[in-house]
Amino acid sequence: MHDGRGAPATSRLLRFDMAQRIAHWANAALFGVLVLTALPLYFPSVERVVGRHVLVATVHVWAGIALPLPLLVSLVGPWGARMRRDVRRFNRWTRAELEWLRRLGGGDRRKLDKFNPGQKLNAIFVGGSIVVFLASGVVLKWFGLFPVGWRTGATFVHEVLAYLFVAVVLGHVVMALTHRDALRSMARGWVTVTWARRNAPRWAREELGAERADEPQMVAQDPVRVPD
């Protein structure tokens, strides 16, 4: 057990604090419930097996209403400092990052931020999706307040976005499963300095200062990468 200021901590960097991790997994769980309950509401073949239309619809609506809460709660209050800083990172892009995206991952790695442009886009897309799902969902749930044309439009938006969203989340899950260091950082919070230098050099320089971040990689000192 160490206090995070001892030697081992210097080879680890905190990527996501507890508030962010809880927010992420609560958000993921809510989306999971929403997708699962959407299946019978949308596909007759599933509805035939599941039934209980009103119950399923009620769970879907409540999960939808709760959807913005994890991220909103993680953004406010004293526990939200790191989250707010990361949201600023999602927002502000350098020219190098735009170039990186244009070349689909090509370009200068050394200029990569804590999140690469693909990860930033993923986060922005999820945030935008929550707003659009919620707005169109409100029209569908409280349909009496809106003209019929809007209800049809909301159905259209809700469905098209659902397809896009599932595709993006599947991509997100595949990336997470094939990048175990990044996945672990969402489970336990930290990445290794080695990982940060390689994948998020600009962030590593911010956290460690220019000299240490540019030191040659010290794999042997890294507790999670024990040499054979």
Next chain:
Amino acid sequence: MVVPRGPAPPARQALPGKPEKTVAVGRRVFLGMVALGAAGIAFGSAVQGRVGRALGSGLAGILPGGDLFQIYSVSNTFPAIAPGAYRLKISGLVEHPTTLTLADLEAMPRVRFVKTFQCVTGWRVPGVPWEGVRLSHVLDTVGVRPGAVALSFDSFDGVDTESLTLAQARLPDVIVATRMLDAPITTVHGGPVRLYVAPMFGYKSLKWLSGIRVVDAVEPGYWEQYGYPVNGWLDGSTTAAPPRGV
């Protein structure tokens, strides 16, 4: 747990060299999505119609947004009824309480029309051919007794119920449907016999029609318990009397 708290990131640490210029890409993408979503809600029904027509019904069945039915069942199952075993029981304030078979219904004068099926929550399927017997004809056959005000409909699913006033039931495009999409009505669509109330939202068109009771007061149906209007006219009006143009 060996989860160190890592060094606190220095606030706005001055990086060596000149500060890099940044663009608010995140905000633009986010607001763009929200604007697109709002436009889709406001104008999406027009786009959806055009997309559906451009793709044809084949693709529209696979793709989202191309008009397709969403199948509702309020009970836990879809009641499967063999056409030969089908019975429609007509009771209540009638001269001749009757039980009709599918063959009886098919022997009655038939009407066919093509209409958009419109759900109250917004999804719709344009150009659906419907075929069956006018409810008014069925009522004339059994004879409605004085004092009758409304009809209550029961479903083989044992849960769903619906209601119409006598005047609503006598509208020419309110039918006991035996064919839909130019074929016998499938089980998921409420076959072999369902109600089709063309001037109202889809929930009024009760599936798996098992019984018609002629009664002296409107009995609100299943969906009405969940806040749906008893009179669900397609133009949004909720009065018992049909809106102009119906």
